[in-house]
Structure formats: C-alpha cells, structure tokens
Amino acid sequence: MNEDIENRLRAALRRMDPPEGFAERLLAALPEQDLPARVAALRAARPVARPAVAPSRWQRLAAPAALAASLVMAVYLGQQIGAQRYANEQRAGLEASRELMQALRVTSKKLDVAYEAMRDHNPPPANADSEETRT
Amino acid sequence: MNAGIFSCLALLSLVAGPLSAQTAGQLKLPEFPTLADKAAESVVVTFDSKMLNFAGSFLNTKDPDEAKAKKLIASLTGIYVRNYTFDADYVYPKADIDAVRRQLNAPGWSRIVEARSKHEQSDVNVFMFVEGEKARGLAIIASEPREFTIVNIVGNIDLEDLHDLEGRFGVPDLDIETGKEAPKKESPKKETAKKP
16 A cells, blocks of 8 residues: 555656756746846835925024014113113102202201391390390 | 991091191191292292102212201101292282191290391291100291291201201201200300290
C-alpha cells in the first residue's frame, strides 16, 4: 500500500522537460520595461485644513500695533490730564494764597486805623510808668 | 404718629445742622450780593480750615510776609473778610452791618477796641471771642462813609503771632494779657477801650 503511494508520488514529481516553445512564450508575456512597484498611500482619518494663502506681514502685526498705539495714547492722555490738573491746582493755589494775603492786609490795615485813632485821642502819658487801662 | 416723630426729627436736624456747623468765634457774615455791583472795589474772602490749609501750602516761605502769614494761619480755622469801597457816601446798607454787630452781643464776645474819628467819620470796633481764657475769634467792624469792612478770624488766635505781625502788616500791639511779658517797645503805649 505504502509502496504504491510512493511510486505514484515519484511519478508525479519526476523531472519533465518543458513543452516546446515554453520559454519563448514566457518571455513574450513579460513586460518590456521594469516599472516600480505601486504603493498606494493610506487615506488619513481627518483631512488637515490648511489656509489657502499665508497672512501678510502687515496682517500679522496689525493687532499688536493697534494695542501698542492704544497704550501710547492712553499714557499720553493720562499725562496731559495730569499736567492740566496740576496746572489748574497751581493756579488756584496761587490765587488762594494771594487772596489770603489780601485778607490779612485788609485786617492789619483796619487794626492800624484803630490804633491810629486811639493814639490820636489818647496821647501817651508823660510818665512811662503810669498805669495803663486794660480790658 | 410715626410721621409726626419723623417730621420733628427732620426739623431738628435742619435747625441743629447749621448751628453745629458754626464753630465758636465764627460769625454769620452776609454775602452782600447787591453790593458787589455798587462797589468800586471789593475784597470778599471766605476761607474755612480746608481752604486755609490749601492757600497756606502755596505761600512762599522765602518771602518774609508770607512766611509770617503761614505761621499765623497754622492755628486758625477760618478767615472771613468783606471789604467794599464805594464812589459815593453811605450807599451800603447799615442794617446788614447792624445784623453782624448784634451777633457780637452773644456771650463770649467782648469789645477790646472802639475807635471813632469824627474828622474822618470812621468807626472801628475790634471784638475778641474768648473761651477758657483763650482767644478763639477776632472780629473787626470798620465803617467809613465810602468803605466798610467786616473781618472775622476764627481759631486759636495766638496773640504772640499778632505781636509778630506788628510792624510787618501794621497790626498794633493790643496790650492783651497773653501769659507772657510783652517786649518793651519805644512806640507809645496804646489804650484799649473799655467795654461799654
């Protein structure tokens, strides 16, 4: 039984010459040029969104420039308002001090009038040690 | 009932407010709004303590006048001056001046100087408000045919400071007891008026 199987396998696997014209037919079937292998790229799960056109330099600097300009304006305006307020305060203060001096001069002038009037009506006594009248 | 109490409280606050706001030695000076148009010249100064501090901070201490003024106002809480000069005689309302004069009849006020000049028709009265042996207020009422002046100085008036001003602004030595011996001067002694 075993010998029979072996014999049949040997018979099937024995070397055989190719049929006539086999080599020519095989070479004729091959392509004339060697083409590289095609590799198909895998599709990405999500397509990456890319801007169509890159922003210009001015566009990129516009927002920071506007912010900087606003800051400069705010600082400038603050300084101007502060300087104006200081100048107003100085002016008001000097005017107030002038009025104060004027008020004191009016006061002293009237006290002088009182003094002069009293001196005219009450000449100093001959004796310096004489008793004075006091309130 | 509640409305009655509420209205009473409101009335009390209305009455008590101005009274408490007026400090000792301070007079209620009218503004004389009608005189501003009539007067040829006018000096109207209303300085409370805040305003005095503000004005004082702008005084130039290098100037002798202003340095002394700064020292003088340090202890004051108010300076009120009404001074009007006119081109005609007696165009100012005497009733307003009398109203101020009446305030000086209140306790605490005493007249320390009364000077009248028939020749110049001038009348100067100096009053002092004394509280606890300390001068807390000064008032001057001066009237001439073409000028009238009301001065009210409020605060802890240091007579030494007044002495300091003597000869500078022309404030005379009033010979008021200050607790310190006043320096002897060559100028003749003045007599202060007796209380009427």
